[in-house]
Amino acid sequence: MYMHAQRRSLSEGRWHFQHGPIDIVLQLQGNPDACATALEKAWHRFETLLPELVSELIFLRQPVAELSDHVFKHPVAQLMHRAVAQAAFAAPDGFVTPMAAVAGSVAQSLLPYLAQPGVDKAYVNNGGDIALHLHPAEHWRIGLVTDLSQALSCLSADDAGEIDAVVDGAFMIEAHMPVRGIATSGWQGRSFSLGIADSVTVLAATAAQADVAATLIANAVNVDDPRIQRRPADSLRDDTDLGARLVTVDVPPLSEVQIQQALQLGLDCAQAMQTRGLIHAAFLSCQGQSVLVESMECRVES
Numbered sequence: 001m002y003m004h005a006q007r008r009s010l011s012e013g014r015w016h017f018q019h020g021p022i023d024i025v026l027q028l029q030g031n032p033d034a035c036a037t038a039l040e041k042a043w044h045r046f047e048t049l050l051p052e053l054v055s056e057l058i059f060l061r062q063p064v065a066e067l068s069d070h071v072f073k074h075p076v077a078q079l080m081h082r083a084v085a086q087a088a089f090a091a092p093d094g095f096v097t098p099m100a101a102v103a104g105s106v107a108q109s110l111l112p113y114l115a116q117p118g119v120d121k122a123y124v125n126n127g128g129d130i131a132l133h134l135h136p137a138e139h140w141r142i143g144l145v146t147d148l149s150q151a152l153s154c155l156s157a158d159d160a161g162e163i164d165a166v167v168d169g170a171f172m173i174e175a176h177m178p179v180r181g182i183a184t185s186g187w188q189g190r191s192f193s194l195g196i197a198d199s200v201t202v203l204a205a206t207a208a209q210a211d212v213a214a215t216l217i218a219n220a221v222n223v224d225d226p227r228i229q230r231r232p233a234d235s236l237r238d239d240t241d242l243g244a245r246l247v248t249v250d251v252p253p254l255s256e257v258q259i260q261q262a263l264q265l266g267l268d269c270a271q272a273m274q275t276r277g278l279i280h281a282a283f284l285s286c287q288g289q290s291v292l293v294e295s296m297e298c299r300v301e302s
Helices: 033-053 075-089 098-115 148-156 208-219 258-277
Strands: 006-011 012-018 022-030 119-126 129-133 139-144 168-173 181-185 198-203 227-233 246-248 281-287 291-293
Touching: 006 258, 012 033, 022 033, 022 098, 022 168, 033 075, 033 098, 075 098, 075 208, 075 258, 098 119, 098 129, 098 181, 098 208, 129 139, 129 168, 148 227, 168 198, 181 208, 181 227, 208 258, 208 281, 227 281, 258 281, 258 291
Parallel strands: none
Antiparallel strands: 006 012, 012 022, 022 119, 119 129, 129 181, 139 168, 181 198, 198 281, 227 246, 281 291
8 A cells, every 4th residue: 555645845846746756846926815716726646646556456457459448537647648549650559558648647637637728837847747737838848767766866865856867958938839748758758669769859739648558668769679678567577567578677778770770760740759759859769879860949059
């Protein structure tokens, strides 16, 4: 059993919400009374999220291809299933479960409670999967980190994740843009990856879409090399939805040709998703090399 949900205030008007594995930092700006009311609405919703997910976990860990006849009961589970079903074509072997969108879906589900009249802008950051609210003329500047191991070491230095990781660039998200979700995945991140990308950052219409897209694109960034160490996911974590599928645990220095081949596979996946309208932009990084899937609205600042 998980302990009760907890929250505490951070600097600069940010808040930390935590319940079991869900670890969120959020911020909202605008009229103080409106922000206070919105914060309470989001908190009361947050308190019920984990029990809802746990009640449907057995189905959320099943391949989406086997769930066509299943009806999920709760809004976050429905959001996860819908986002993954739309992107399942990009799974290398056709296998992907709704859990591929869990962090982004949780972040996205809290956003309507913050997006109240009088709140000019807000974000919900669930372990790097971010949902955004922006009124006209507002913007958020989102840092881009290409080395997830460095980012996680920075976060571990503060129990609420207050220390900013060193960023390599940034996305400026303005209200007129179609982006309201951002997610990053890679083999050194919090979740398992089948690929070798150091990081894949995706900008999409929603955090749920960005989450599953980042996961699948990062899986696609791959190359065959016997020096790459992989282990069955269930040998590393009992509760994984990946079963015995091999996940990456170590990547040695690779040749420039190998890195380019791996990034090209990820680029192909990202462009296919962009063509289908599932993402707006993506930034893929592997061992110092990177490729960018850009749109007219979404550009990276150096």
